[in-house]
Amino acid sequence: NAGVTQTPKFQVLKTGQSMTLQCAQDMNHEYMSWYRQDPGMGLRLIHYSVGAGITDQGEVPNGYNVSRSTTEDFPLRLLSAAPSQTSVYFCASAPGGLGAKNIQYFGAGTRLSVL
Amino acid sequence: SQKIEQNSEALNIQEGKTATLTCNYTNYSPAYLQWYRQDPGRGPVFLLLIRENEKEKRKERLKVTFDTTLKQSLFHITASQPADSATYLCALDMGNGSGGYNKLIFGAGTRLAVHP
Numbered sequence: 001n002a003g004v005t006q007t008p009k010f011q012v013l014k015t016g017q018s019m020t021l022q023c024a025q026d027m028n029h030e031y032m033s034w035y036r037q038d039p040g041m042g043l044r045l046i047h048y049s050v051g052a053g054i055t056d057q058g059e060v061p062n063g064y065n066v067s068r069s070t071t072e073d074f075p076l077r078l079l080s081a082a083p084s085q086t087s088v089y090f091c092a093s094a095p096g097g098l099g100a101k102n103i104q105y106f107g108a109g110t111r112l113s114v115l
Numbered sequence: 116s117q118k119i120e121q122n123s124e125a126l127n128i129q130e131g132k133t134a135t136l137t138c139n140y141t142n143y144s145p146a147y148l149q150w151y152r153q154d155p156g157r158g159p160v161f162l163l164l165i166r167e168n169e170k171e172k173r174k175e176r177l178k179v180t181f182d183t184t185l186k187q188s189l190f191h192i193t194a195s196q197p198a199d200s201a202t203y204l205c206a207l208d209m210g211n212g213s214g215g216y217n218k219l220i221f222g223a224g225t226r227l228a229v230h231p
Contacts, residue, residue: 042221050216106158
């Protein structure tokens with residue numbers, strides 16, 4: 001099993017450009033989430049999904065869109081990149097539910113720089 | 116809103132000693148508390164989970180305690196090794212999420228350096 005796969009690993013964008021960060025999991029997990037990690041701060045939730053066709057906003061959703069057309073895939077779209085979106089982005093999946101079922105399995109991350 | 120505090124300063128210890136990391140939170144206690152390890156350039160990896168009605172949980176050289184009165188969890192690594200050097204994150208699972216989704220609130224993590 002590959003677990004959670006994120007692509008690309010690195011990306012440099014110019015302000016105003018758009019792009020999609022890809023995330024795929026092969027564990028048949030119900031829940032998927034996108035986080036961003038900035039120096040000195042905890043992981044912050046951007047968007048999440050509890051199943052195919054269902055998404056919702058997290059703590060910092062502005063400037064990002066998501067969709068979940070299949071159980072496996074959960075892409076994150078940056079609509080018009082801004083320097084404030086320079087960060088490391090992690091995708092995670094979880095079986096779903098409370099306690100042990102909410103253990104997050106993370107991808108390796110995408111390091112994004114917006115110039 | 117719920118906040119988590121982990122010591123932002125790196126913890127430096129000698130090989131073979133016990134490392135103790137602290138996770139403090141405000142407001143109400145979570146249903147569950149999780150600990151993750153994160154190596155440079157990698158995603159966090161789950162280590163241990165403890166429920167609010169549990170005092171202590173162990174896994175090999177790892178031990179987690181949970182004190183809801185102090186609003187604190189301690190993470191211990193006994194007989195530490197240089198390979199234990201990493202950043203350790205705590206996360207609160209508040210439970211009772213809408214639509215069945217229980218959000219995790221992550222601390223910023225504490226970097227541990229174990230010296231030979």
